[in-house]
Amino acid sequence: MEQLTLFEEIRNFKNHKKYRNNVFKTKAEIEKELQAKGVDKIYYILSFGGGTQSTHLLEQHLKGLIHYDYIIFSDTGAEPQFIHEQVEWWQKRQREYGNTTPFIITHHKSMERGLEEMLMRYINTDYQRFQLPVYCNKIDEETGEEVKAGIMQRQCTVDFKIIPVKQKARQLVLEELGLKSNQRMPSNVSFIIDIGFSYDEIKRINFCQSPQFKYMYLAYPLVEENLTTEDSINFLIDNQMPCKRSRCYLCPFNCDSTGVDWKEIIHEEPLSFLKACYFDEQLRLVQKTRRKVMQSIPYFHYTRIPLSEVYAEQFKHLNEQFKEELQSWVSIWKKEINRKYNLKVA
Known part of the structure; x- marks a missing residue:
């Protein structure tokens, strides 16, 4: 108990170097700077x-603790069905509250079907951009054997979740102001977008001003409240709310015994698990063709073993x-790839 109390005393985001170095700021600080401008x-x-975390924020909004002009969900095209069911649950709860804040569902601007489309495009065309944080191996020149070679950068959250939200928010406000999509945002208008990162995820925070739209700023209310992911999950459980963690069914960060794992996908959505195994295998096959910029050998599972072999019995x-x-x-x-990209796919 004494150790827990000590931990609670030192859990203060203002002591973190990212806050001290202005990598992120509080919402109040952002508001003050904008008003000065x-x-x-x-x-x-x-x-x-x-x-879990963003639903915690939504519940605070429904109770009048946080104000939002828009609630925007970006569909990555690879969420498990149970996440879509949770989204529907919260839409229903919003209606029960009588809350009329626009609840918008959007997606990637050019790849409307999300990460599945990106992967199929990557596998079947000359498309080179790859956004998943897969585990990589390389071939040792001396032994000819595979050795660990790090992990790819996690770009999928930004490209398929955060940027689509920014783009949709911009579109909605321009329409509200009676402006066209190619017009500039008025200089007296700014946005503050709340991201559901928790105190234990401060390492994921890289900036507070959007690099895509300079009039947009990112805030992290759960960090300001010094709340962890576990705190949000416990809040949802205590209030009998759905609490499955948001992620994609093919995410390499699925790990056993973390609450975000492959076993849940296997149990809840067996076909989605087979799709993940398909992508896992096809990515290595396409790398063998040497027509991709990425030369590493990719794996979805942290053991760097084919997903179908890690769970061989279930896969069979x-x-x-x-x-x-x-x-x-x-x-x-x-x-679909053939139709959209005008290519013949074998």
């Missing part, structure tokens, strides 16, 4: 993920059960 209209946006059973559905999904995607 002559900004008299600030739009408040919730970047809603449908999982599920592949027998859902083989036709998986083949149909692959066939439909290849036709």
Whole structure:
């Protein structure tokens, strides 16, 4: 108990170097700076993920503790169905509260079907950009064997979650102001977008001013409250609210025994698990062609073993059960890639 009390005393975001170095600021500090610059209209946006932390913020909004002008959920195209069900649960709860804040669902601007489209495009075309944090190996020149080679940068959250929210927020406000999509945002208008990072995720915070839109700023209310991911989960559990953590079914950060794991995907959505195994295998096959900039050998599982081998028994059973559905999904995607990118896919 004494150790816990000591930990609570030192859990203060203001002591963290990222705050001291102005990597991020409190919402009040951002507001004060904007007002000093002559900004008299600030739009408040919730970047809603449908999982645990951003739902904690949404509940605070519904109770009148935080104000938002828009709630925006960016569909990555690879969330498990249970996350979509949680989004629907919160939409229903918002209606029950009588809250009329616009609740918008958006997606990646050019790849509307999200991460599945990105991966299929990467595998089947000359597209080079790769946004998933896969675990990488390389070939040792002396032994010819695979050795660990780090992990790819995690760019998917920014590209498929945060930027689409910013783009949609910009579009909505321009329309509200009677302006066209190609017009500049008025100089007296700014945005503050709340991101559901927790105190234990401060390392994920890299800036407070958007690099895409200079009139947009990012705030982290749960960090300001010194709340951890576990605090938000406990809050949801205590209030009998859905508490599955938001992530994609194919995320390499799925890890056993963390509450965000492959076993939950296998149990809840077996076909999605087979899709992840498909992508995991195909990425290594396409790397062998040497037509990609990324030369590392990618794996979805942290052990750097094929996902289908890590869970060999489950894969064998599920592949027998859902083989036709998986083949149909692959066939439909290849036709879509052919249609959209005007390429013949083998």
